[in-house]
Amino acid sequence: MKILVCISNVPDTTSKINFTDGDTKFDTNGVQFVINPNDEFGLTRAMWFKEKQGATVHIATVGEASVEPTMRKALAIGADEAIRVNAAPTDGFFVAEQLANIIKDGAYDLVVAGRESIDYNGGMVPGILATLLGMNFVNSCISLEVEGATATAIREIDGGKETVQTSLPLVIGGQKGLVQESDLKIPNMRGIMMARKKTLNVVEPIDATVATKDAKFDKPVAKGAVKLVNSADELVDLLHNEAKVI
Amino acid sequence: MSVLVYTESENGKFKKSAFEVASYAKAVADQLGSSVTAISFNTENNDELGAYGVSKVLNVTDDKLATFNALAYANSIEQAAKSESTQVIIVSSSTNSKFLAPILAAKLKAGYVPNVVAAPESTSPFTVKRTAFSNKGFAHTEITTETKIIGVSNNAFGVKENQTTAAVETFNAELNDTDFAVKSIEIDKVAGQVSIADADIVVSGGRGLKGPENWGMIEHLAEVLGAATACSKPVSDMGWRPHGEHVGQTGKPVASNLYIAIGISGAIQHLAGVSASKTKVVINSDPEAPFFKAADYGIVGDAFEVVPKLIEKLKEFKAQNA
Ligand SMILES: Cc1cc2nc3c(=O)[nH]c(=O)nc-3n(C[C@H](O)[C@H](O)[C@H](O)COP(=O)(O)OP(=O)(O)OC[C@H]3O[C@@H](n4cnc5c(N)ncnc54)[C@H](O)[C@@H]3O)c2cc1C
Numbered sequence: 001m002k003i004l005v006c007i008s009n010v011p012d013t014t015s016k017i018n019f020t021d022g023d024t025k026f027d028t029n030g031v032q033f034v035i036n037p038n039d040e041f042g043l044t045r046a047m048w049f050k051e052k053q054g055a056t057v058h059i060a061t062v063g064e065a066s067v068e069p070t071m072r073k074a075l076a077i078g079a080d081e082a083i084r085v086n087a088a089p090t091d092g093f094f095v096a097e098q099l100a101n102i103i104k105d106g107a108y109d110l111v112v113a114g115r116e117s118i119d120y121n122g123g124m125v126p127g128i129l130a131t132l133l134g135m136n137f138v139n140s141c142i143s144l145e146v147e148g149a150t151a152t153a154i155r156e157i158d159g160g161k162e163t164v165q166t167s168l169p170l171v172i173g174g175q176k177g178l179v180q181e182s183d184l185k186i187p188n189m190r191g192i193m194m195a196r197k198k199t200l201n202v203v204e205p206i207d208a209t210v211a212t213k214d215a216k217f218d219k220p221v222a223k224g225a226v227k228l229v230n231s232a233d234e235l236v237d238l239l240h241n242e243a244k245v246i
Numbered sequence: 247m248s249v250l251v252y253t254e255s256e257n258g259k260f261k262k263s264a265f266e267v268a269s270y271a272k273a274v275a276d277q278l279g280s281s282v283t284a285i286s287f288n289t290e291n292n293d294e295l296g297a298y299g300v301s302k303v304l305n306v307t308d309d310k311l312a313t314f315n316a317l318a319y320a321n322s323i324e325q326a327a328k329s330e331s332t333q334v335i336i337v338s339s340s341t342n343s344k345f346l347a348p349i350l351a352a353k354l355k356a357g358y359v360p361n362v363v364a365a366p367e368s369t370s371p372f373t374v375k376r377t378a379f380s381n382k383g384f385a386h387t388e389i390t391t392e393t394k395i396i397g398v399s400n401n402a403f404g405v406k407e408n409q410t411t412a413a414v415e416t417f418n419a420e421l422n423d424t425d426f427a428v429k430s431i432e433i434d435k436v437a438g439q440v441s442i443a444d445a446d447i448v449v450s451g452g453r454g455l456k457g458p459e460n461w462g463m464i465e466h467l468a469e470v471l472g473a474a475t476a477c478s479k480p481v482s483d484m485g486w487r488p489h490g491e492h493v494g495q496t497g498k499p500v501a502s503n504l505y506i507a508i509g510i511s512g513a514i515q516h517l518a519g520v521s522a523s524k525t526k527v528v529i530n531s532d533p534e535a536p537f538f539k540a541a542d543y544g545i546v547g548d549a550f551e552v553v554p555k556l557i558e559k560l561k562e563f564k565a566q567n568a
Contacts, residue, residue: 011379013380118495118496120385121380122358124347124351128351128352130349131353137428140341155345157342158441158443159436159442162432214386217378217385220383220521223542226528240563245503245524246471
C-alpha cells in the first residue's frame with residue numbers, strides 16, 4: 001500500500017494570534033510552527049500501516065521553504081519521502097488542486113489528511129481533493145483499518161459515530177482517535193539523523209483556482225471581567241434575568 | 247437565481263439548525279433581492295420552513311437516502327443548485343455538512359467558507375465574517391467564484407421568523423451506484439440524547455471531577471437543563487468519558503448559548519474550541535484557574551458541593567417557571 005499524508009504547517013496550539021500589515025496578514029513573529037495535530041494522528045496511523053502491513057509513506061506539504069523543518073519532523077517520525085509544492089498556500093481550493101496534481105501521478109492507495117488545520121479551520125482540502133481525484137472519501141475519521149482493497153473506517157457524527165466501509169483508493173480527513181495520544185511519536189536522535197538523508201522533493205505549483213481571499217482579520221473584543229457569585233441561587237437568577245439563557 | 251439552503255433533518259424531522267440556516271438564507275436573499283429555496287431529504291412537514299422565509303422546498307424522497315451519505319447528498323444538492331441556477335448555497339456547521347460541503351465546492355467550483363458568524367458584510371465583493379485560528383481570531387473573507395457556499399456557525403445567527411408560504415415540490419436527483427461507494431455499516435448513537443452540536447446548553451466536566459464514577463452529577467445537571475454533556479481532553483484520553491464528548495481545539499467545537507465548565511482549568515486549547523459559546527459559567531476550586539478570565543460567571547468552590555446545590559436550585563426554578 002502506498003500512502004500519502006498531507007501535512008499542514010500550523011502555529012503551535014498555544015500561539016498568541018496577531019496580525020500585521022493593517023490586519024491583512026497573520027503575524028508569524030515569535031510563532032513556533034508544528035505539524036497540524038489532526039495530521040499528526042493521521043501520520044502516526046500511517047506509520048502503523050508501514051510497520052504492520054509494509055506500507056510506503058510519503059508526506060506532502062504546500063508551502064514555501066520555511067515549512068521544511070515541519071516536514072523534516074514528519075520524516076524523522078518515519079515517513080519515507082517528502083514532497084513540497086513550492087507555493088504559499090493561499091486557500092483550500094488552491095492547496096487541494098496542488099495536492100491533486102502530485103497525487104494523480106503517484107499511484108497512492110490511501111491519502112490521509114486532517115479533518116481541518118487548526119489555523120484557518122477550513123476543513124476543505126480532503127473533500128475537494130477526493131472529489132477532484134474521483135477517490136472515495138470519509139471525513140472526521142476516528143478509526144481506519146485496511147484489508148486488501150477494502151477500508152473500514154469509523155467516523156464521528158454529531159452525537160455518536162458511524163462505521164463505514166469502502167474501497168481503495170481512499171482519501172480520509174482524520175482526527176484524534178485514529179491512534180491513541182500516547183502512541184504519537186516524538187522524533188528520536190536516530191530518526192532525526194535519518195531524516196536529513198531522506199529525499200525532500202520540491203515541485204513547482206500549477207496554475208490553480210483561488211476561490212476565497214482573506215481580506216482582513218481581527219480579534220474578538222476583550223471580555224469584561226467575570227462576575228463571581230457565591231451561591232447557586234444567585235447564579236440561577238443571573239442566568240435567567242441577566243444572561244437570559246435559561 | 248434563488249439562494250439554496252440545505253436543511254438537515256433526522257427521522258423525518260427538521261433539526262433546529264435547519265431553521266437557523268433557513269433564517270440565514272433569507273437574510274442573504276434579502277441582500278441579493280432574491281428568494282430562498284430549500285432542499286430537504288425525506289422530511290415530513292416541509293411547510294414548517296415557510297415560517298423562516300423559505301418560499302420553495304425541493305423535497306427529496308428516496309429510501310436510499312434514509313441515512314446521510316455525503317457524496318449522494320452532495321450530488322443531489324449540486325443538481326438542485328443547477329436546476330435552480332443558484333449562486334449561493336447555505337449549509338450548517340454540523341459534522342455532516344462539513345463532510346459534504348467541500349465535495350459540493352469541488353463539483354461546482356465554488357468558494358466555500360465555513361464557520362461564518364454573521365450575514366454577508368457585502369455582496370459585491372461577496373464578503374463574510376468567519377472564525378479562524380480556533381476562535382482566537384476572525385477573518386473577513388471574500389468569495390471570488392461565481393457560485394458560493396457558506397457554512398453557518400451553529401447558534402451564531404439565530405433563528406429568525408419571516409412568515410411566508412413554502413411551495414413544496416418533489417425533487418429527485420439522478421444518482422448511480424458510485425455515489426454509494428462509501429457504505430454505512432452501523433450507526434452508534436444514543437437515542438434521545440442531545441448532541442453537543444445541536445445543544446443550546448452544554449455541561450462539561452474536567453479532570454477536577456477526579457474520576458468517571460463522579461459523572462452522575464454532571465449528567466443530572468445536564469438532564470435538568472436539557473443540555474448535552476461534554477468533557478476536557480484528558481478526561482476522554484483517560485477513558486472516563488467517550489471520545490465524542492471531548493471538546494476544544496482538537497475535539498468538538500462548542501457554540502452553545504450556555505457553556506458550564508466544571509473542574510476544567512481553561513487551557514488555551516480547551517478555550518479555543520469553546521469560546522464561541524455565548525455565556526460561559528465556570529465552577530472551579532482554584533480562584534487562579536485561567537478559565538475565570540474567559541468566563542461570564544464564576545463560582546470559586548468545590549464542584550462536589552456546588553453542583554448538587556445548583557441542581558437543587560434549578561429544579562426549584564423549573565418548578566416555578568413551568
Ligand atoms: C496539541 C494539543 C491539543 C489539545 N487540545 C485540547 C482540546 O481540544 N480540549 C481540551 O480540553 N484540552 C486540549 N488539550 C489539553 C489542554 O492543554 C489541557 O491539558 C486540558 O484542557 C486540561 O483539562 P482539565 O482542565 O480537565 O484538567 P486540569 O488542567 O487538570 O484542570 C483541572 C481543574 O479542575 C479544578 N478542580 C480540581 N478539583 C476540583 C473540585 N473538587 N471542584 C472544582 N474544581 C476542581 C482544578 O483547579 C483545575 O483547574 C490539548 C493539548 C495539546 C498539547
